[in-house]
Amino acid sequence: MEFFIDTADINEIRELAATGLVDGVTTNPSLIAKSGRQFIEVIKEIAEIISGPISAEVTSLEYGGMVAEGRKLAALADNIVVKLPLTPDGLKACKTFSDEGISTNVTLCFSAAQALLAAKAGATYVSPFIGRLDDLAQDGLTLIADIVEIYNAYPDLTTKVLVASTRSPLHIVEAAKMGADTATIPPAVLRAMFKHPLTDRGLEAFMADWEKTGQTIL
Ligand code: E4P
Numbered sequence: 144m145e146f147f148i149d150t151a152d153i154n155e156i157r158e159l160a161a162t163g164l165v166d167g168v169t170t171n172p173s174l175i176a177k178s179g180r181q182f183i184e185v186i187k188e189i190a191e192i193i194s195g196p197i198s199a200e201v202t203s204l205e206y207g208g209m210v211a212e213g214r215k216l217a218a219l220a221d222n223i224v225v226k227l228p229l230t231p232d233g234l235k236a237c238k239t240f241s242d243e244g245i246s247t248n249v250t251l252c253f254s255a256a257q258a259l260l261a262a263k264a265g266a267t268y269v270s271p272f273i274g275r276l277d278d279l280a281q282d283g284l285t286l287i288a289d290i291v292e293i294y295n296a297y298p299d300l301t302t303k304v305l306v307a308s309t310r311s312p313l314h315i316v317e318a319a320k321m322g323a324d325t326a327t328i329p330p331a332v333l334r335a336m337f338k339h340p341l342t343d344r345g346l347e348a349f350m351a352d353w354e355k356t357g358q359t360i361l
Contacts, residue, residue, distance in 0.1 A: 144318075145325035147196070148333060149307070151178040151185050155330045160192050167195035169270075169307070169327040171226070171250070172202055183219065190220035198248045198268075198327075200226035201236075209236040217245045224248045224267060229257050234264040241265025248305060255289040262294060262302040268325065272308035273318075283308070284317050291321050312336045 147167040148159055151174040159165050168189050175182045186199045197220070201212040209232060213225035217240075224246040227233040237247045241264065248268040249261035253276060261269040271290060273283025287306055294300050303324035309315060312335050315326050328336075 144315075144323065145195075145303075146333070147198075147305070147325060147327040149174070149309075149327040149329050151175050151180070151189075152330070153178075153185065153188055153192075156189055156192055159330060159333060164333075165193065165195070166325075167197060167222075167224075167327075168193050169198040169226070169248070169305075171198075171200050186216065186219055186223070190222060194222060196224045196246065196248075196268075197222055198224045198226040198250075200250065201228075204228075204230070204232065206232040206235050209233065210239055213240055213245065213247075226250050226270075229261060229269075234260055237261065237264040237266050241267075250307070253286070255286065255293060258286075258290040258302075258304075259293060262297075262300040266302045268303045268305040270305045270307040270327070273306060273314060274308035274310040276308075277310070284314070284321070287318050287323050288321050291323060295322075 145166040146164055147169050148165050149169045151170045156168060178185055189197050199216040201209045203209045203212050209227060213236060217223050217225055225240055226248040227237050229249050229251050237249055240247050246267040248270055249266040250270045252258050252269050252271045258269050271286050276283035276286060290304050306318040306323045306326040309326055309328050309332055311332060318326055
């Protein structure tokens with residue numbers, strides 16, 4: 144499973160990339176606004192740190208504007224993935240980019256029907272937002288199961304399932320069990336994935352016993 148981090152915070156990206164566990168980054172207009180920085184500058188800076196896919200989202204709502212913005216974003220670095228909303232214009236732009244060999248991430252997916260359309264449009268990734276569905280008392284993970292099942296039934300559909308709006312380590316584990324290709328994970332959730340109280344307690348005991356031996360390895 145690919146792990147992307149869902150942030151436009153350069154310090155977080157730098158710190159988590161150093162673990163060697165980050166395959167890519169996703170951003171969106173809200174995350175860019177939160178960073179308080181210029182969109183293009185942030186994306187360029189992320190591309191200096193991360194060699195894997197970096198999603199940069201268009202903000203135009205109509206086809207022509209999306210294509211123009213997407214081309215500009217794609218030209219920033221070889222690993223830019225143009226992020227497009229799941230609307231008729233967004234999918235039309237997705238088809239155009241797919242025909243041109245430009246990678247895409249179709250975002251704001253909330254149904255299996257939408258995911259099927261994104262795959263038909265040749266999306267590289269589709270992003271179902273599971274946390275936002277959970278917020279409405281709809282089971283986000285059921286949507287992931289449905290999309291994985293549909294895509295597996297049609298091997299010619301090459302779109303990867305990018306589990307988005309993840310809120311907990313359990314979201315990642317359950318999506319991995321379903322065979323989802325990728326998850327985009329907020330930094331706090333990725334850090335939480337490392338944690339287990341028995342790891343901390345076990346390490347503490349090992350270190351206390353080791354100290355009693357008076358030995359060193361180096
Ligand atoms: C995905 O690409 C989005 O940036 C993100 O996962 C949305 O998450 P949120 O629902 O926590 O804002």
